[in-house]
Amino acid sequence: MNINDKDGRKIVDIIQRYAQKHSLWVLAYGTGCGAIEIPPTMTSRYDAERFGITGRPTPRMADVLLITGYLATKTLKRVIRSYEQMQSPKYVIGFGSCTINGGMYWDSYNTIKSLDHYLPVDVYINGCMPRPEAVISGFVKLQEMISDGSANGWEKYRDNLDLYRSQQKEVIKNWQMPDYNW
Ligand code: SF4
Numbered sequence: 001m002n003i004n005d006k007d008g009r010k011i012v013d014i015i016q017r018y019a020q021k022h023s024l025w026v027l028a029y030g031t032g033c034g035a036i037e038i039p040p041t042m043t044s045r046y047d048a049e050r051f052g053i054t055g056r057p058t059p060r061m062a063d064v065l066l067i068t069g070y071l072a073t074k075t076l077k078r079v080i081r082s083y084e085q086m087q088s089p090k091y092v093i094g095f096g097s098c099t100i101n102g103g104m105y106w107d108s109y110n111t112i113k114s115l116d117h118y119l120p121v122d123v124y125i126n127g128c129m130p131r132p133e134a135v136i137s138g139f140v141k142l143q144e145m146i147s148d149g150s151a152n153g154w155e156k157y158r159d160n161l162d163l164y165r166s167q168q169k170e171v172i173k174n175w176q177m178p179d180y181n182w
Pocket of ligand 1: 034068129
């Protein structure tokens with residue numbers, strides 16, 4: 001592989017992505033029952049930190065937003081606000097069937113059916129609820145996508161903000177939030 005180009009950008013990108021994929025700082029938004037699988041994933045039995053995956057307490061310190069299950073429209077508003085406070089590049093993982101198609105709440109009157117309608121999901125981890133092995137495999141998939149440059153949901157969100165906003169406002173009736181703080 002030729003890693004040199006005229007301005008040396010390629011080698012800088014490779015090093016940058018290598019560092020990014022091995023330091024994934026996660027804001028785990030425990031929206032549904034799947035959140036119960038996060039403690040074993042992060043602690044000594046599965047020890048996700050050996051992959052560079054660790055938790056952070058605030059959106060501004062995090063690279064990855066982990067949504068762990070069904071989302072009520074009321075919670076969706078807080079999740080959008082949290083995502084928009086994160087600095088780019090940033091990634092979203094949808095965890096559990098509920099984030100993919102509503103799962104067992106598919107016909108509920110106040111939960112959303114598909115997270116990627118409202119936020120740019122980079123990786124989905126399916127299952128109800130996914131085991132820690134599946135969670136780690138989802139993170140490894142995200143790392144591969146960071147390496148090859150395809151984890152670009154945050155760019156899609158920025159470029160299609162009007163579309164996302166209109167879809168968000170369809171379900172969040174009392175919007176009353178700042179429009180965006182890039
Ligand atoms: S996918 Fe299953 S475990 Fe996860 S939030 Fe939905 S019902 Fe709960």
